[in-house]
Amino acid sequence: MGEAPVFFGDELLAGVSNGFDLKLKEFESAIVVGNKTYVIGGFDDSISNGVRIFDKSTDEWVVPIVLGTKPNEFKGHSLMRLNNERILVIKHNSKSNECVWFLEVGTQFVQEQKKRFETEVVSWSKGVIGDAERPIVISGPSGVGKGTLINMLMREFPTMFGFSVSHTTRAPRKKEENGVHYHFTNKDIMEEEIKAGKFLEHASVHGNLYGTSIEAVEVVADAGKRCILDIDVQGARSVRSSSLEAIFIFICPPSFEELEKRLRARGTETEELIQKRLRNAKAELEQGTSNGLFDHILVNDDLEACYERLKKILGLDGSTDASLKTSTEVFALPMEISLTKIDEKIIINSENADQKIVLDLTSMKGGAPGRTRGLRMYPAGLHTDV
Numbered sequence: 001m002g003e004a005p006v007f008f009g010d011e012l013l014a015g016v017s018n019g020f021d022l023k024l025k026e027f028e029s030a031i032v033v034g035n036k037t038y039v040i041g042g043f044d045d046s047i048s049n050g051v052r053i054f055d056k057s058t059d060e061w062v063v064p065i066v067l068g069t070k071p072n073e074f075k076g077h078s079l080m081r082l083n084n085e086r087i088l089v090i091k092h093n094s095k096s097n098e099c100v101w102f103l104e105v106g107t108q109f110v111q112e113q114k115k116r117f118e119t120e121v122v123s124w125s126k127g128v129i130g131d132a133e134r135p136i137v138i139s140g141p142s143g144v145g146k147g148t149l150i151n152m153l154m155r156e157f158p159t160m161f162g163f164s165v166s167h168t169t170r171a172p173r174k175k176e177e178n179g180v181h182y183h184f185t186n187k188d189i190m191e192e193e194i195k196a197g198k199f200l201e202h203a204s205v206h207g208n209l210y211g212t213s214i215e216a217v218e219v220v221a222d223a224g225k226r227c228i229l230d231i232d233v234q235g236a237r238s239v240r241s242s243s244l245e246a247i248f249i250f251i252c253p254p255s256f257e258e259l260e261k262r263l264r265a266r267g268t269e270t271e272e273l274i275q276k277r278l279r280n281a282k283a284e285l286e287q288g289t290s291n292g293l294f295d296h297i298l299v300n301d302d303l304e305a306c307y308e309r310l311k312k313i314l315g316l317d318g319s320t321d322a323s324l325k326t327s328t329e330v331f332a333l334p335m336e337i338s339l340t341k342i343d344e345k346i347i348i349n350s351e352n353a354d355q356k357i358v359l360d361l362t363s364m365k366g367g368a369p370g371r372t373r374g375l376r377m378y379p380a381g382l383h384t385d386v
């Protein structure tokens with residue numbers, strides 16, 4: 001692949017005029033942040049891994065440690081320095097829900113990682129358009145009917161809800177599919193992954209490890225859906241103290257006898273395991289109903305009546321129009337674009353398209369090691385302000 005002419009963005013000119021000669025490969029572009037020039041692109045280059053840095057203070061090139069999930073290889077992109085912490089990367093010729101990326105170069109997370117690794121670190125963060133609605137945590141003793149209620153919701157509102165597929169070390173039941181009902185794994189692997197920070201929460205439940213990976217929640221939100229987590233009370237407590245702002249719902253049985261009847265009727269556990277689950281249910285019912293951890297407590301006596309109450313809590317009982325709550329509209333971005341910044345809004349211009357597009361960063365939240373959310377993207381003129 002030959003060397004292409006240098007892309008001279010305004011930021012880059014400052015670096016070049018400082019007297020160093022930068023040669024870019026095809027599909028690479030560069031931008032200056034402080035003393036450093038970041039060259040981004042060339043994702044097929046296994047040495048630079050898509051990012052290299054020229055540090056003017058040492059006069060040296062550095063290949064940084066690159067964290068986060070990087071974008072798939074793309075042929076053409078535009079860069080803009082948002083501040084000393086983040087570079088905005090807009091992928092050309094792609095869809096609005098896939099085109100926005102941030103290379104974090106000085107966020108608190110990146111600063112901490114630089115100290116930890118004692119070298120240059122950058123981190124990718126995907127820009128997610130729109131605010132995913134608050135995730136829903138559903139807890140309750142085994143056999144109370146959590147899965148049944150969740151299935152009813154998913155069946156009635158398939159485009160609105162997505163299930164957070166947990167990891168577990170327990171064996172699959174008949175008809176359970178790996179990757180659909182659970183990610184079935186083993187203890188050693190799961191413990192390694194917990195150490196590596198892959199999980200939002202995890203707990204030992206009825207003698208096995210269960211956990212919600214960060215990825216399990218992210219994939220649902222990335223699909224523009226509202227995430228439902230079916231987790232035990234310990235897990236709910238961990239999520240409460242995490243950054244995930246969820247609604248917490250606890251499901252109770254009408255009686256202990258009825259719970260036992262349902263567990264037996266399900267026929268998925270041995271007698272020994274049924275006894276273990278019933279013993280644990282006592283503590284779970286006590287914790288679930290007494291400590292203010294849950295926002296709502298529902299008794300699952302009559303299934304249909306309980307489902308209607310659940311829908312009411314979620315605003316799906318007809319008082320709001322569920323069909324309006326669809327995911328953000330996706331549209332295509334032009335091939336060649338340039339970027340202009342006005343306050344917290346980025347204007348995406350294209351010579352070949354009449355319409356300018358606005359990327360609104362006003363409610364931008366989050367960043368590494370997850371996604372950057374709360375972005376809005378719309379054709380200019382649609383909203384009166386731009």
Ligand SMILES: Nc1ncnc2c1ncn2[C@@H]1O[C@H](COP(=O)(O)OP(=O)(O)OP(=O)(O)O)[C@@H](O)[C@H]1O
Pocket residue numbers: 140141142143144145146147148149262263265266300301302303304
């Ligand atoms: N209101 C209800 N009345 C009678 N049976 C019910 C009711 N709700 C659920 N069930 C039945 O109870 C059994 C257990 O339900 P389910 O598997 O949904 O429980 P769960 O809370 O998800 O359990 P676990 O935590 O072990 O996954 C199932 O056979 C289901 O059909």
Ligand SMILES: Nc1nc2c(ncn2[C@@H]2O[C@H](COP(=O)(O)O)[C@@H](O)[C@H]2O)c(=O)[nH]1
Pocket residue numbers: 139140141142146166167170201202203205206210211212230231232233234235236
């Ligand atoms: N803390 C977590 N608990 C979880 C998770 N996934 C499921 N669970 C809970 O485990 C029990 C048993 O489930 P079963 O499928 O073996 O019957 C039940 O109470 C679930 O809510 C998780 O990721 N984290």
